[in-house]
Amino acid sequence: MFRKLPDPAAPTVTVTIDGRAHTVAAHETAASAALLAGMGATRRSPVTGEPRAPFCMMGVCYECLMVIDDVPSRQACLVTVADGMRIDRQPGARALDFGGEDA
Amino acid sequence: MAEMQDLVVVGAGPAGLAAATQAAELGLSATVLDEQPAPGGQIYRAVERAAQGPAAAALGEDFRHGLSVVDAFRRSGAGYRPGLQVWQVEQSGEVLASDGQRSEAFPARRAVIAVGASERPVPIPGWTLPGVMTVGAGQILLKSSGMMPSGETWVAGSGPLPLLYLSQIIAAGGRIAGYIDTTPAANGLAAGPHLFAALRNLPYLRKGLKLRGVLRRSGIPVHRADSVEAAGDGRVERVRFRAGGAWQEKPCDLLMLHEGVVPNVHVTMAVGCAHGWDDRQKCFRPTLDEWGRTDIQPILVAGDCGGIEGARAAELRGRLVALGAAADLGRIDQATRDRLARPLRRELGRHLPIRAFLDTLFTPRPEVLSPPDAVIACRCESVTAGQVRETVRIGAVGPNQAKSFIRCGMGPCQGRFCGLTVTGIIAEATGRTPGEVGFFRIRPPLKTLTLGELAALAE
């Protein structure tokens, strides 16, 4: 779906997307990294369960809600990647674990 | 709580940056709050990095102009707080913003709302499938991250942006499977009378013709179509379009849609400013005077969130708003304000006359404003156009009753991607104008934030 123009000067970080390690440019957002990784659906609709993916890339549509470093409902297009970041699909309505540390 | 500022500017696009720059040049205190990590807004997104990056040449001179806007801002001494989401603007001018962990209040004598535009919703069958995005999203990926479409990419829509994006992809050596131009054929005729005025902005017209030439020479197939659909199982796999009365279907793994841009009015609506329907631009916009003043004294508006005029005009509007605020706050006298404004207004006069031509030429087809029953109108809540029409059948006469009946506009985007559609459907179904039908009542917070973050404000 997307490829990067070669940019050898750009510093990189390693993130885990859907459980697999990827080396990406340090200026990537979690959403652009997920798109580059060919993740397809990045969440499921909490209403219908349909697959959804980043749509506007500018923080408006909330389609890119993902679980980032175990915190659900983050707008992936507004989160810059960091070394070791875990980026996971959001499976429908978010969970709330009582006593959990997801904040 | 931050220190009281003369201006707190929401948004670091050309309007916001220019407003803060001008204010600082006049000795006013000004701070810009912005969601992105770097200044430029969406139009000059990540321009400082991108202008040095691999897509720089393809993005072109107009994009590069953003560097001068950002440079002037960086040198101005105005404050800058990137990475903040504004979730509330009070009628007093105070702005509340969150960094995702905690919120901070920014008191201001004037709040300058400069949140720009976003793309008009393009409700077509299949537009919620992964692999369907906006053209603007594609261009943001090119600017901010040097990302090019690969595979079977189709662009469908109308307006200057698809042409610009296609030419940028061509220049960067990319491949597009085809462009589906949905501009209604009749628009050309309707726009004709506005062409004479548009000639006052000859460079812009020339650029448009040049982009069309680039597209023609590229060999990318162009289809004139009056209906578009995306289809696929779990992601987009095919694009269908009706050209000359016949449907065609093509393989597709990335479909980018665009039907023009509309002002981001959620902030000004939530504050409670007066708005009106702009029938030429088919959108709501706040009611402003020549200094960007709303009907609520501390709330000012600059740039495309006050009505679509383009990036260059937005920059000038930003400066004018700062001049007006400086005079209203007693920092300069009116004569100085008017003297400094004169050259800005003169330049504005070169950019604005083309708008009537562009707005009319690229007026979206009726199906975009009021889509067929089966199409999803509200993405967040998966509400179809047919469900909206059903609320009208049982008596709803406006978007707020419809919203309460079927939850359209109640999801996290707060109606940003369905508001105009819901208004459009109800207007068509009740035989009234969108202005008479009105818009969702916008409730805080402007952007979602955690209960914990709110509770912490009590301390």
Next chain:
Amino acid sequence: MAEASYDFVVVGGGVVGASIGFGLARRGARVAILDQGDAALRSSRVNFGLVWLQSKGDGMPDYGRWTRRSADLWTGFAAELRELSGIDTEHEQNGGVSFCLGEAEFEQRRNTIQRMHNQVEPWVYETRMIDRKEVEALYPGVRFGPEMVGASFCPHDGVSNPLRLLQSLHGALKTIGVAYRPDAPATAIRRDGAGFAIDTPAGTFRAGKLVLAAGHATTKLAAPLGLEAPIVPERGQLVVTERVAPILPIPASGVRQTRDGTIMIGTTHEAAPDLTTRTTTGNMVHIAERAVQVLPDLARLRIVRSWLGLRVLSPDGFPVYMESETHPGAYVAICHSGNTLAAVHANDLAEAFLAHRLPERLDSFHPRRFHVSQAA
């Protein structure tokens, strides 16, 4: 515009007017409902959605009985609406609680319940205090804050989605042929022969009988007809979170999870010197603060929206129903808790309005009770 004549015109298409209009039409009356437009101050649109008994009727046991009657009618009412409109009101009555933060709140609550039981024994519905352990048993897996010492519990309490209720009422009205006229607020009401003529921007409507159930707009319309509708509006703000996988099985008075998964959290009680519905950030903060005291883990949920409604409260908070003496056939119905009372409005109250005279059991709700207190 010439309009047909009706047996009843109901002024007000919110949950109160729609419930009454529905009940009248179900009993054979030809009914028109005149409503405001999209910008109406619609309490039914901002409701928390409880079908709620506990603490209702303190100082007026008849109100407790009336509420109990509605709660008992609700299951059948919901089924009737579902059948006629195809819309599920999401009604459930599996009990509800009111959390107490700290011993002082707990004692105060216990005293309120005791006071009510002292007025009428046995009280018209069961409410009892439960301790923290019993609360935890009602909410398996839920972690409460240390200050939550217990709650009051009423087994009859429940919920229905107020938005679905209004939608299903309007759908059912359409199905049974009630003339619903939006954008038609009553501007003037006149005697017209034996009945009434109601002027609106959408034309004049004529009816044998008239029900004013227009919420905050009722007071002004009532006076010329020899009716009283004293209202002391009160602001109440709420917030709602994003959708969450199910965690809260039963509703509480300030926090409930909807069937959609969102969690509604309330509320505030503020004087309303004017009829504006602007929310305040201070209210949002206050609501959030209390919510995380009860349920600390809610701190991690994202708030999607906050809104503010205006409660339609009479001076003592109880409903007002009356028939005019100077204009027989003209009635007033105003109340808070239109959601809870919808079932009894659509049944007993509609029957009372169809009868020749209002039955005695509605006497307690006559606004003459306010004259007495003024005289004393």
